[in-house]
Amino acid sequence: MKTNIIYILLVLNLSFVNAQNYKSAFRSDVCNCLEEESLKRVLTENAFKRCLRETLPKYAAQIDASIIEEDTQQKFLKGQLARKDLLSAMPSELIYSCDVYFKHINFLRTSSLLIMRENAKEDEIEKYDQMVALTPSATAYFMRAKVHFKLGNIKETEADIAKSLELNPNSENTISTRHELMLLAWVLEEQERYKEAIEIYDKVYFGALDSEVAKLRALADKKSGGTIANIPVNVTVEDKENSNVNSRIKTVKVNRTDNKSKPSTKVKKDSTSLKKLFKL
Template identity: 60%
Template sequence: MNSYIAFVIFCFGLLSVNAQTYKAAFRADVCSCLEEESLKRTLTENTFKACLRETLPKYAVQIDAEIVEPDVSKKYYKGQLARKALLFAMQYELIYSCDVYFKHLDYQRTSQKLIARENAKESDLEKYNQMVALTPNAMAYFMRAQLQFNLGNIKASEADVLKSLEVNPNKENEKATRHELLLLASIYEEQEDFSAAVALYDKIYISDYDVEVARLRALSDKKAGGTIANISKIGQVEVIKDNTSLKTIEKTSRRKSRTHKLEKKKDSSSLRKLLKL
């Protein structure tokens, strides 16, 4: 009996290692694609998606092999979810393991910040000062905080955004204060307090596919010396949440399977849908 239990544990461990191996290989292949493209042209979001489209079919067999489901329709649906989760994970996991991708996203953020700083007008500050004086509410403080940040007045921006959070009647609601918290995280990054920024991104993260925050978190975490092991809280997707959703899945899958052999279909149309994260 003990030897049987040990064998089962070994098998589960082997499956886990195989899963980690193919995911690491997937990251490496996407990164190689991006590195090759970066030698030809400036990287863009479309370049990244093209590399995902090119790489995903190579791993279809390994992805499906991990799904233990006798029902063909359910297995197809779970396979689609697994692919979507993998594609989403690449958007932030690659930041840790692919230097060209990290530099591309970091450059984009820096460029956007510098353009906003170039367009910010010191003369607008008086208008926001009057707004705060007349209506000292959360929105007034936040708008002035954003202008101060764009002007490069980081300490003044921090004071205003903290005041905005203080007077906000919904300050305990992360969704209601998302913009304020994102700005505060950017302020912490400007001050090179990346750990504080990461803690805020963890607080802000609102859904399984919050790409913006997942990327920002990974960028800050990497700058703080973090590794890919630090991303366990991001992107944990539950395949089937309840019986109601399962019934919907079954009905939809059966209807589709009558007209196509969906479990084998890997055309570009399906990949484009999966890439719409």
């Protein structure tokens, strides 16, 4: 019995090592493809997808070999999931391991900010000053924060976001405040407060479907000297959503005698909001 357990552990350990080896080699091959592409033309999202598409078949055998499963159908399904996980992890992992890709993503981030500020109009702020004065709501402060950010008023942006979150009755709900928190993370990055920005990205991250947040988190971490080992373990959208729903269910039980219909509506609303965010 003891011998069998040791054998199983050895097999699992060998499988894990092989998986890590092919993932590292896969990243390297994709990076080489991107480097070759960058010598010919400016990198695009289509070029990135093409490199993934061309590289993946070379690793099919290694992916399947890393899966310990006797049932043929289950092995096939796990193989498909392994491929999906590999591809979804690539953007953030390449930011750490592939210099040409890091520079590409950083350029896109910087470029979007410069274009935003180039098109910003100073007199826009007056309109939102009046809005805040007349109706000092969470929405009014957030709208003014966005204008301040376009104008490069970093401290004012941060102050308005803080006020918006303070006034928002759903401030603890990361789905409801996602846009505010994402802007705040950008503001913190502009001040090179990368660790604080990363904490926000971790807070709003919803797993594999949320690749944009994963890339922004990796970008901030890389700039602060982080390595690929800092990538967090994936949390799926379903896990996050179920967590929110479970917390709502507790609220339903507490308030059931007061109102039976409202808590149920809240759960449905949260689920709908999450699906809209990812256009499911």
